[in-house]
Amino acid sequence: MNRESAARGWQRVMSACVLTAVLSVGTATACDVAPVIRYAEPAAVKAFFERQGKRVVTFVGYSGAGYENRPAMLDEAGRMLDRWSPTDTIVNIGATPDGIGAVYDLAKQRGFTTAGIVSTQAKRYAAELSPCVDYVFYVEDDSWGGFVDGDTTLSPTSTAMVDASDVMVAIGGGAVARDELIAAKRAHKTVHFIAADMHHAKAIEKAQKKGLP
Known part of the structure; x- marks a missing residue:
C-alpha cells in the first residue's frame, strides 16, 4: 500500500x-433528562397539570407485554403527536419505557414536555423509568390501576391519570387501559382508540402461566 x-x-x-x-x-x-420525581395524591397530580396551563395528552396501551408490531405502534403514535404543538401540549404516559412508553422518545424528538403517572407498585418492583420523562408522579396504590370495584371506582393511579388528562389515546392495551378509557369517556374527555396486538409470544407465555390454553 x-x-x-x-x-x-x-x-x-x-x-x-x-x-x-x-x-x-x-x-x-x-433523552438526556433528569426527571423531577414526586409522590402525590391524585388531586395534587391534577393540580400540577392545571397550573401548567397546557393540554395534557395521555397515551395508554400495553406496557411490559409489548407490541407485536412495535414500528406500526410508533407510526400511529407519531401521527397522533403531529396533531398537537409542543408549545401548548404535555405528553403523559406511565413513566416506564416499556411498550407504550416508547412514545416518550417520539415526544421528546418533537420537543414536547413529558410526564408520567405510575403506581407505587412500580417503585416496589424497581421498575425502570423512561430516560425521556421530565416529571414523574408516584401515586400510592395497592394495584397497578384500573377499576377496583366492578366498573365505577378507579384505583388512585388511574384516577390521577384520567383526571389529569384532556385527551387520552389508547393504542391497544389491557384491562387497565380499557378501564381508564371507559372512565375518560364517562368524564367527557376526548378519547382515541387504535387497535394493536400485544406481543404474541409474551401473550402465549402469560396464558400458559395462568394455565390457559
Whole structure:
C-alpha cells in the first residue's frame, strides 16, 4: 500500500469515527433528562397539570407485554403527536419505557414536555423509568390501576391519570387501559382508540402461566 492509499484509508476510518460519535451524541442527548420525581395524591397530580396551563395528552396501551408490531405502534403514535404543538401540549404516559412508553422518545424528538403517572407498585418492583420523562408522579396504590370495584371506582393511579388528562389515546392495551378509557369517556374527555396486538409470544407465555390454553 502506497502513502496516498494509506492516507485515504485513514481518512475513511476517521470519517466513520466522527459520524459514529455525532450519531451517538444525538441519540444520548435526545433523552438526556433528569426527571423531577414526586409522590402525590391524585388531586395534587391534577393540580400540577392545571397550573401548567397546557393540554395534557395521555397515551395508554400495553406496557411490559409489548407490541407485536412495535414500528406500526410508533407510526400511529407519531401521527397522533403531529396533531398537537409542543408549545401548548404535555405528553403523559406511565413513566416506564416499556411498550407504550416508547412514545416518550417520539415526544421528546418533537420537543414536547413529558410526564408520567405510575403506581407505587412500580417503585416496589424497581421498575425502570423512561430516560425521556421530565416529571414523574408516584401515586400510592395497592394495584397497578384500573377499576377496583366492578366498573365505577378507579384505583388512585388511574384516577390521577384520567383526571389529569384532556385527551387520552389508547393504542391497544389491557384491562387497565380499557378501564381508564371507559372512565375518560364517562368524564367527557376526548378519547382515541387504535387497535394493536400485544406481543404474541409474551401473550402465549402469560396464558400458559395462568394455565390457559
